[in-house]
Amino acid sequence: MTGGPVTGRFVLAALLVGLGPALGPGPGAAAARTVYVASQGAGTLVALAADATEAGAPLPVGRSPAQVVAGPEGRLYLTHPDTGTITVVGGADGSIRQTYSVPGQPFGIATSPDGAHLYVGDWAGHRVMRLSARTGALEGAVAVGREPAGLVLDRNGTLYVADRESRQVSVVDARTMTRKATIAVGTGPFALALNPARDRLYVANVRSGDVSVIDTVARRVVATFTVGGMPYGVAVSPDGGRIYVTDQRGGNLVVLDAEDGALRATVPVGRYPEGVAITGQQAYVANWFSDSVSVVDLRSLRETVRIAVPDGPRSLTVVPEDER
């Protein structure tokens, strides 16, 4: 992408380039993707271009964004549990496109593949809502366990919900908004990640310090991998062979073999790391306490750069080039 006339569908990054030379993907950069980081304390979103060592200019998005997710056409959706709102970023002017007021405390979020719907956990309401992505209107809801945290939507229309205080994952049919199953996991399930084959769901359990491995066809736990500490985020390598877990107590990215849970590496990052996203041969880790993002090279299993971001980053998401 260049700093010239906007030709892609996703233009936030282009706008950020216009705000300053060191911000966003620079002209001529071979940007395969951009990582966006939501900072809960600062109330901002920043873009991290591929290979950048500095964040783009912060975009104010309203108070206390907890989670950010990328939808089709490069749109980003952020939840604000403290204010009961969802903000939509992107589109023609690359700024705040819309702010939706929604019931309860919206926290975890997923988008439907066609971009028509948002699935949003209501933390204090112990349910998941389906909203129109275009208007924010409530289309339906389904009761889940207590304090729904992470959500992930399989492209076959199955929604998985980490019910943090119920020690279970709820399995929801996203089309009918009915709960099909609950699967008992460890204590304090918080984050979820599907493998590329979509036959395994990895569940980071904050309080029991482990990862539950769910067979998504049989809908049962087939293994439990010990991590230690407080696992708050989880991601899977593109080939499905490794899983990456943030440990908030130790301040580490823990790398496990997806097959047997064997420890492959413990990579020191910042303090209280939470969100983790994989792109190419890099893991991006949001260090909530340290106000930074660690970039970890997945071949050397070392942190290669630590990028300062505004106060309290918890969540990040990758927007690939072909979405722009």
Add this chain to the structure above:
Amino acid sequence: MRLGVPALVLILLSGAALAHGPTPQKVDQSIVIAAKPDAVWKVVGEFAGIGTWHPDVARSEGSGGNASGGQRKVTLKAGGTLNEGLDEMNAAGRSYSYRLTDPDLKALPVSSYSATLTVSPEGDGARVEWFGRFYRGDTGNEPPDDLNDEAGRTAMNRYFAEGLKGLKAKVEGKAAP
């Protein structure tokens, strides 16, 4: 007080339930002490020994040892009790991590926290870092002023800062403030 396992489980459960609002807050304090890190650790590394150095603490009673799973019951001079559990003790690294097991809004206006205390070399002396994450006392979306984020930040930072000042005074052999 000695807690049987069933009582302990109940406390852990009650502490976990609804303890977490969605917006965490930071507490972050540090101090430099004119003493070797090992000398500082000798004082601060005993989890239940906080009563010997924290000026706000009337008394502290431990159970379960100085390892993961150990507990301390900290009674404050100003009133209120903090029941805290040790998550990890790393004596070699001069660091420990712990959490509040059940809130007492009289003691601190917060619903939950986890924290880490670390002693590291700094010049000829030691630096003690005491930091953590907490949630405000009322995790609903309309908290009263005395249970909001700002009240939590003020109280937690003050409690940590006063503790470190007391630790410094004790280790350096001066009268407790």
